[in-house]
Amino acid sequence: MNIRNALLATVGALSALTLVSAAHAATTLTVYTALETEQLDPYKKAFEADNPGITIQWVRDSTGVVTAKLLAEKANPKADVVWGLAASSLMVLDAQSMLEPYAPKGLDAVKPTFRDAKTPPTWVGMDAWMAAICFNTVEAAKKNLPKPASWADLLKPEYKGQVVMPNPASSGTGFLAVSGWLQQMGKDAGWAYMDGLDKNTAVYTHSGSKPCKMAAAGEYAVGISIEYTGAVQKNKGAPIDVILASEGVGWEEEATAIVKGTKNLDAAKALADWAATKKANELYVQFYAVTAVPNVGKALPNYPENAEAKMLKTNDFAWAAANRDAILAEWTKRYDAKSEKK
Amino acid sequence: MSATAAAMPKPQSKPKTKPARSPRPVETADSRLLNGGTLILALFLTVFVLLPLGAIFLRSLYDRNDTFVGLANFATFLGTPALSASIGNSLSVALVSTVITVILAFLFAFSITRTGMAGKGWFKAVAQIPILAPSLLPAISLVYLFGNKGMLRDVMMGHSVYGPIGIVLGEVFYCFPHAVMILVVALSTADARLYEAAESLGAGPWRRFWTITLPGARYGLISAIFVVFTLVVTDFGIPKVIGGNYNVLATDVYKQVIGQQNFGMGAVIGMVLLLPALLAFVADWLGQRRQMALLSARSVPYVPPKSVWGDRLALGYCLLIAALLVGMLGVSAYASLVKFWPYNLSLTLANYDFEQFDPAGWGSYANSLRLAAWTAVAGTAVIFTGAYLVERSAALPALKLTVRLLAIVPLAVPGMVLGLAYIFFFNAPWNPLNGLYNTLAILVLSTLVHFYTVGHLTAATALKQLDPEFESVSASLKVPVWKTFGRVTVPLCLPAILDIGIYLFVNAMTTVSAVVFLYSPDTKPAAVAVLHMDDAGETAGAAAMAMMIVYTSIAVRVLHAGLGAWLGRRSQRWRAR
Numbered sequence: 001m002n003i004r005n006a007l008l009a010t011v012g013a014l015s016a017l018t019l020v021s022a023a024h025a026a027t028t029l030t031v032y033t034a035l036e037t038e039q040l041d042p043y044k045k046a047f048e049a050d051n052p053g054i055t056i057q058w059v060r061d062s063t064g065v066v067t068a069k070l071l072a073e074k075a076n077p078k079a080d081v082v083w084g085l086a087a088s089s090l091m092v093l094d095a096q097s098m099l100e101p102y103a104p105k106g107l108d109a110v111k112p113t114f115r116d117a118k119t120p121p122t123w124v125g126m127d128a129w130m131a132a133i134c135f136n137t138v139e140a141a142k143k144n145l146p147k148p149a150s151w152a153d154l155l156k157p158e159y160k161g162q163v164v165m166p167n168p169a170s171s172g173t174g175f176l177a178v179s180g181w182l183q184q185m186g187k188d189a190g191w192a193y194m195d196g197l198d199k200n201t202a203v204y205t206h207s208g209s210k211p212c213k214m215a216a217a218g219e220y221a222v223g224i225s226i227e228y229t230g231a232v233q234k235n236k237g238a239p240i241d242v243i244l245a246s247e248g249v250g251w252e253e254e255a256t257a258i259v260k261g262t263k264n265l266d267a268a269k270a271l272a273d274w275a276a277t278k279k280a281n282e283l284y285v286q287f288y289a290v291t292a293v294p295n296v297g298k299a300l301p302n303y304p305e306n307a308e309a310k311m312l313k314t315n316d317f318a319w320a321a322a323n324r325d326a327i328l329a330e331w332t333k334r335y336d337a338k339s340e341k342k
Numbered sequence: 343m344s345a346t347a348a349a350m351p352k353p354q355s356k357p358k359t360k361p362a363r364s365p366r367p368v369e370t371a372d373s374r375l376l377n378g379g380t381l382i383l384a385l386f387l388t389v390f391v392l393l394p395l396g397a398i399f400l401r402s403l404y405d406r407n408d409t410f411v412g413l414a415n416f417a418t419f420l421g422t423p424a425l426s427a428s429i430g431n432s433l434s435v436a437l438v439s440t441v442i443t444v445i446l447a448f449l450f451a452f453s454i455t456r457t458g459m460a461g462k463g464w465f466k467a468v469a470q471i472p473i474l475a476p477s478l479l480p481a482i483s484l485v486y487l488f489g490n491k492g493m494l495r496d497v498m499m500g501h502s503v504y505g506p507i508g509i510v511l512g513e514v515f516y517c518f519p520h521a522v523m524i525l526v527v528a529l530s531t532a533d534a535r536l537y538e539a540a541e542s543l544g545a546g547p548w549r550r551f552w553t554i555t556l557p558g559a560r561y562g563l564i565s566a567i568f569v570v571f572t573l574v575v576t577d578f579g580i581p582k583v584i585g586g587n588y589n590v591l592a593t594d595v596y597k598q599v600i601g602q603q604n605f606g607m608g609a610v611i612g613m614v615l616l617l618p619a620l621l622a623f624v625a626d627w628l629g630q631r632r633q634m635a636l637l638s639a640r641s642v643p644y645v646p647p648k649s650v651w652g653d654r655l656a657l658g659y660c661l662l663i664a665a666l667l668v669g670m671l672g673v674s675a676y677a678s679l680v681k682f683w684p685y686n687l688s689l690t691l692a693n694y695d696f697e698q699f700d701p702a703g704w705g706s707y708a709n710s711l712r713l714a715a716w717t718a719v720a721g722t723a724v725i726f727t728g729a730y731l732v733e734r735s736a737a738l739p740a741l742k743l744t745v746r747l748l749a750i751v752p753l754a755v756p757g758m759v760l761g762l763a764y765i766f767f768f769n770a771p772w773n774p775l776n777g778l779y780n781t782l783a784i785l786v787l788s789t790l791v792h793f794y795t796v797g798h799l800t801a802a803t804a805l806k807q808l809d810p811e812f813e814s815v816s817a818s819l820k821v822p823v824w825k826t827f828g829r830v831t832v833p834l835c836l837p838a839i840l841d842i843g844i845y846l847f848v849n850a851m852t853t854v855s856a857v858v859f860l861y862s863p864d865t866k867p868a869a870v871a872v873l874h875m876d877d878a879g880e881t882a883g884a885a886a887m888a889m890m891i892v893y894t895s896i897a898v899r900v901l902h903a904g905l906g907a908w909l910g911r912r913s914q915r916w917r918a919r
Contacts, residue, residue, distance in 0.1 A: 040701045
């Protein structure tokens with residue numbers, strides 16, 4: 001009996017010890033993100049390798065969902081850090097004073113357009129992604145579809161039922177495309193363009209990468225999606241061209257921010273620091289060619305050329321953030337209600 | 343182990359220490375135990391069934407800023423064309439799916455019960471195939487079959503599978519086994535005297551079918567119609583994957599809650615979803631009560647006559663249906679192995695490397711196994727003990743009636759409504775149980791409650807077959823009731839207990855609707871991962887994970903069959919005598 005008790009006590013003490021030491025050693029950061037799933041693992045591993053003792057726990061969804069989730073949790077935030085969310089979404093959160101201002105080490109190396117203008121900034125950019133057209137050449141040849149070069153081309157009647165685009169209410173890519181059109185064409189012409197595009201659109205998807213994957217699989221010939229997804233699909237052997245429209249394309253920055261009220265502020269700052277390093281940017285560039293810290297490496301194969309030149313010059317994130325709700329309400333009213341469309 | 347050995351002699355020593363002061367001292371302790379247990383069960387069901395439902399109802403009366411707005415949310419719902427159009431959409435796909443499913447299932451059940459066709463047991467088993475898969479799977483298979491690059495796209499003659507056509511096809515597959523189960527039961531009880539009388543009066547086979555068979559099965563038919571209708575209206579996996587821009591109520595709940603975090607509107611649509619389910623529930627209940635009355639002690643069981651051509655026709659039909667059912671699984675199984683659909687059809691296992699599609703990777707499969715195992719173990723224990731208490735305790739009739747009713751309620755609550763109700767109730771800051779939120783425990787509890795009723799009815803039926811004399815005898819032998827329960831009741835009911843466990847396990851593996859609102863990043867189940875992968879356009883990965891769920895369900899079923907046969911030889915010999 002005594003031996004058994006002694007054994008039990010030892011086991012109990014040992015397990016208590018391991019629990020305590022584990023609690024001391026590891027901080028778990030809850031990180032909300034809208035990064036593409038294939039980015040999550042390399043980013044997490046690289047950060048954790050440099051910051052032993054901090055573990056990232058991802059909560060991933062589409063941009064709109066993550067934004068809505070953060071807003072809904074405003075009173076009782078569950079996230080410590082947001083790493084990889086559209087800058088315009090972070091501006092919405094900033095307007096609600098939900099972000100902790102912090103200037104990460106190495107902020108000087110970041111391009112001025114890739115950070116919040118305030119000092120200290122509430123968010124710091126990582127990279128840019130943009131609206132691209134994924135065009136399936138095999139299906140196009142079968143259906144005699146010409147290769148589109150511009151946004152205007154997509155209104156041609158031969159593309160009827162062949163276009164897929166993301167729903168801007170849930171997808172950040174969908175929103176940046178819509179915001180881009182409204183900015184480059186003006187409000188009236190922009191909505192008129194989308195009315196025309198709606199006639200050719202077969203499906204609005206929940207996620208921004210899905211249209212390109214559908215185009216890659218030939219489900220539809222044209223997917224308005226992310227340039228990076230296009231390059232990846234092409235590298236996987238999909239018969240697609242990744243086209244950046246000649247008028248210029250809407251784009252958006254992915255950025256990092258600390259959620260105000262986090263209980264793990266030190267670890268959150270460590271992540272914010274790391275996310276702005278050259279090393280982190282060397283990871284970003286493996287996915288997106290235009291990064292916050294310039295000249296960090298080569299873009300991945302089949303990434304569209306001259307991406308930086310095609311990006312809309314006058315892209316106003318503040319305008320997009322301020323008008324986000326109104327734009328989405330109008331979009332939903334115009335196109336989401338057409339549920340009976342065959 | 344030593345503890346049980348030490349406890350052994352106690353019953354014998356008890357009478358010595360306790361002289362016969364009151365006439366039946368042991369029974370008092372027993373009845374206290376049983377009554378206390380019944381009370382705890384009533385509390386459990388109140389907290390996990392009744393109060394959450396109250397919470398969702400209350401939530402539908404509040405706006406986004408938690409201000410009481412009365413029925414304003416309902417008015418907004420009806421006034422938003424995009425939302426109210428979903429009512430019409432939901433009703434029309436449900437109507438069409440119900441008609442097709444019930445007709446197909448009736449013919450199938452008729453072949454099994456009223457013909458001399460071979461392989462009836464086998465067909466009955468094959469009809470259960472859809473139950474082994476999450477409802478997302480048929481939709482994924484349909485994309486590969488009839489999508490714009492599908493194997494059989496020409497069959498669609500230019501129509502798009504994304505929309506009502508796809509939803510109906512998927513729902514027919516998904517609901518088929520439920521309708522078959524009900525109709526097989528309804529058709530297997532027939533009184534041969536009626537047929538003899540009709541035949542001797544000169545009624546032909548058609549006349550006999552219309553005047554005896556169909557009316558005899560009418561309550562089963564009504565029940566099947568309502569059950570299928572409810573399943574379609576409340577299913578969310580199929581329209582999510584293949585609905586395209588065709589919005590239905592179930593996907594609207596998801597969009598409002600997940601996409602826009604508009605919980606008030608989600609609650610409103612949830613309340614609307616509850617209506618058809620409640621109707622179906624009442625209709626089913628009424629139907630089942632009458633069904634009993636059809637057979638009397640003098641009835642003569644009907645034996646289907648042999649008919650060469652009729653039997654061949656039935657066999658052909660059942661083979662065709664079986665091929666379709668197996669084929670649907672086969673399509674996803676194949677698609678999950680294809681390298682890059684449709685341009686590179688070489689086979690690979692790469693799509694089973696889930697980490698590339700979803701951060702949870704294989705972890706979500708492990709989560710599902712844990713969820714299913716816990717639900718099966720904890721659920722079976724709670725449900726069986728609960729049924730025992732209701733059947734055997736001498737608690738207040740009012741208390742027992744409350745428990746009986748509460749045990750039936752979950753059947754009428756769609757999974758999405760239950761999941762949403764759990765958010766509102768368990769995430770509330772004032773709730774002392776809000777520590778459950780974001781844990782695996784809440785997933786287990788919601789799944790247990792979601793599937794409580796069928797388990798409860800199974801257990802109650804098994805217990806009713808046992809003579810209550812067991813308890814009386816052990817009471818007079820002064821054996822405590824928990825010992826009789828453990829030594830007699832549980833072993834005798836093992837087949838039913840195993841059935842409940844397997845039912846809970848398989849359903850916990852496949853369910854999406856209740857858990858989609860309740861998982862947290864480290865408890866995400868496999869079926870939710872399927873949904874997420876499909877959302878991101880990783881259809882092959884989604885098919886692969888869905889197949890992992892199917893393979894697991896099949897393995898568990900096979901294990902169950904083996905175990906059941908073994909148990910049957912070990913502990914069920916008494917039934918043969």
